[in-house]
Amino acid sequence: MSNLNAIRERIDIVELIGESVKLRRSGRGYSGFCPFHPNEKTPSFYVWADTQRWRCFGACNTGGDVFEFVTRREGLTFSEVVQRLAKRAGVELAPPNPRAAEQSAVQDRLRTVLAGAANYYHNALLNSAAARSVREYLEGRGVTPALQQRFVLGYAPDSWDAGLKFFRESGYAIEDLAAAGLINQTDDGPPRDRFRNRLMFPIRDREGRTVGFGARALNPADNPKYLNSPQTELFTKGALLYGLDFARKAVLDQREAVLVEGYMDVIGAHQAGFVNVVSPMGTALSDRQLQLVRSGNPRIVLALDADAAGAQAVMRSLNVAREDGEREETPAFDPRGLVRNEARLKLDIRVAALPAGMDPDELIAKDPDAWRAAVANAQPVVDFVMNTLAAGRDLKSAKVKAELSDVLLPIIQDVSHPTERGAYIQKLARLLQVDERTLVQTASPRQLRPLPLPAAAAPAAAVEPATTSLNALETHCLAALVNAPGQLAQINRQLRELQQPVLGRNDFAETQYSLVFQQLTSALEQMDAEPQDYLNAHIEPALADILQSLLELGRKSASPEERVQRDLVNSAVRLRQRAIRQRLTELQFIAEQDGAVPDVGEQNPEHNAGTLTLGLQRIQRYLAPVSRRDKISSGL
Structure with missing residues (x-):
């Protein structure tokens, strides 16, 4: 932990970000166009020298410190980022623990072989x-x-x-x-x-x-x-992409990754100068492969072979992307005027249509311009699935109409822009020749899988929550969650009752905590192992000691289970309260310096100061009796 703080203190975040983003002075901070998504009309990316933080108020809806920026910009693991920034800052890292050192020695020996x-x-x-x-x-x-x-x-x-x-x-x-x-x-x-x-x-x-x-x-x-x-x-085949070592920089610079099927497809593409091409090596895209290319929010183009097997691989890849792709919660109004939060997929996934009977390698060798056009004109995922599923089907059959709507409506619901989403509903209604209102009524927001509590879990231990330190509050929440991951379901239920998005990595200001939480949610989503076992097996080496400290810290405290659960939920709500206050402070600062908050359109309505203020008021009303109970129990 001290090493990370030393790195932060020695690296000027403005200087580091300024090496790849053109920043201009804006009061006490700096602003520029976000490097993680296409430029907008006005800068939405802000950097603060005094807090050594950055935030994008545009399509990204994210922010962090130097570690988070380099992780997203370079597509590196947290361990790799720590090594790189430590070298830049002149900070000598502590030697790894014996288990990690032994594993590293084995890996180095195998790499030599x-x-x-x-x-x-x-x-x-x-x-x-x-x-x-x-x-x-x-x-x-x-x-x-x-x-x-x-x-x-x-x-x-x-x-x-x-x-x-x-x-x-x-x-x-x-x-x-x-x-x-x-x-x-x-x-x-x-x-x-x-x-x-x-x-x-x-x-x-x-x-x-x-x-x-x-x-x-x-x-x-x-x-x-x-x-x-x-x-x-x-x-591990499903955790690697062939050609990524050569393609990584091009993917980040072009904000586009093109996935092809085979080794020769990648080699042929690179020979012709299309360097942002990689391959999942004959398999459908896996969740771990998806994570390798989604740094920087690139457009992902699937350009698999133009045959039945290729179409099936595309469909499997799309399913993986929908299940494992990063989502953002956006508020929406239901027909009764009540607010609900809907999860929209943040990935832009498209499918390139190749000529029948031609592999990418063959098309590139024969006509590079045709390949370039196929990628540039790649179909949005909804169009591809709609056309693929409808081909050769009896669209007059009520059963076929139901089957297609069951598959397509959840995919349409993932589309982030409401106008685009509405257009697809209209297109599907015309295709199936059904009333558009029927489809709207049938469509429902993507339901998150419930996270059951362990059947016989020991009382969840918690570090003492009575603190005003943001770091300590994050430690409390995360220490409890890594010991009893199922309690995240209770936190999210309470946040939804407060009309708030579920707990996310952006609620944790400490980058290392944010990444541990992200891996914790991945552990809860998979079905192959117990969440704690999965987390221990897949945690990054640079985060292993942090995870063990959190586990030990959580086990030290012994409290009645009901109290621990209540304290954890309330602490998570306080964490969200602090995050909203920080966001409002940033918005106020920008308004004072620039005269107006950046125009981020309707993509991120949660950035609206009024929406944030209403959410903060709901949380304060919820926490008011909690604070009174805390004072009474402490004798104040």
Whole structure:
């Protein structure tokens, strides 16, 4: 914790942000156009030197400190950001704990093995007589020697042990070769090379370090056609994107990520200068892959093969994006005039229509302009799904009408702009030939999955809440939640009763707490493991000590369960109260300096000072009796 504070104190946030955003002096602060979404007519991005904070009042609806800015701008993990900013600030980081140090040592050893393997396969491609046909194949596909070197393409000899012998002669241990996924071991036979007679594609993380391989069979009789590394300490197929190490900067600069199906599609795109192209490696987009490309709120274009399998992959990817994509809560009025909060998807997902029978690689090689146009004119997700599901269906059938409306209405409800949402309702009504009012009545806001309390949970421990410190208040809430994640449901129920959005990462001013909370919500949304187990297994190394401190801090206090739950809910409401007050202070500051609050349109009505004030008044009325009870119980 002290290291993070030292980094904050030594880095001038105005100077750091000013390196990538043109800022102008605005009273005691600075303003500019937000780097995380397309420019608006007036600046909506503000930076304050005195508090070392920034905030966007436009489409992003987010803010934070230097850590949060670099995380979003560069698409890095929190651990990577801490390392980078510590170096910039001249702060020496504390050594990792023994468990983390051991894990890091294992990973470094495997990276060394995999880097050596990539060089071995690459040299075999360049120099082996047996690889002549492979070199001719690549030349026929337009993959130049320079591009082969850039992607370190390779050749695995047609042998059971050629690689094994080379690796052993290079000093690599059998255990490390197996752990890296380069050999297969059995109980009744000698170890053998996993990859034989294959074109090798090194798969790298976003820092450019080899973590595994994809391998294409060179003999049509060999199955499978594509063989990947097994899951290892470094390699999880659904958590990586092929080509991201080269594409990351282009994705951030262009605010657009184009996803294609295969390795050759990525290589062909980069050869033609389309560097913002990556691949989920033949699978539908996963939630972890989505997280890799959504930094900076880019437009995501799915450009998968134009066949039935490609369409199915698009649909699966869209489902993942809808389930795991970041959402924002916006207030809306129901027909009775009551306010409710609706969650809208913040991602802009589109689908590029490719000519029938053509892969991205083929289209790019034949007509780069046609590829450029296909991406530029990519269909919004609603249009694609509507056209795909309606094709060849009997739209006069009442059953088909019901099926299509059941699928399409939730997707339409995810559209953030109300006018665009209304236009899609009209389009669907015309397609199905039903009354538009029927669809409006049928449509309902996306319901969040309930978060059940553990059946036999120990009383949730809490740090002492009687404090005016924002940091201590955040610590109290998060320490209780990581010990009893199911209590988030009670907090969100109370916030909804107060006509407030659910608790979110923006309620936590401390970036490390914000990220722990984000991973906590991910743990609650997944169904594969208990939330605490999932959180412990997936927490970033830089946050591991913080999580353990919160867990220990939460266990120290012992209070009746009912009181702990009440204190936690009230503390979370106080956290929201402070967040609203901070937002109002920022708006007042901008109005005093610039003469008016930036025009952010109808995208973020919660930025309206009147709306914020009404919300604050509701919270104050709720907390008034709570404060009186606290005074009575303390003898004041």
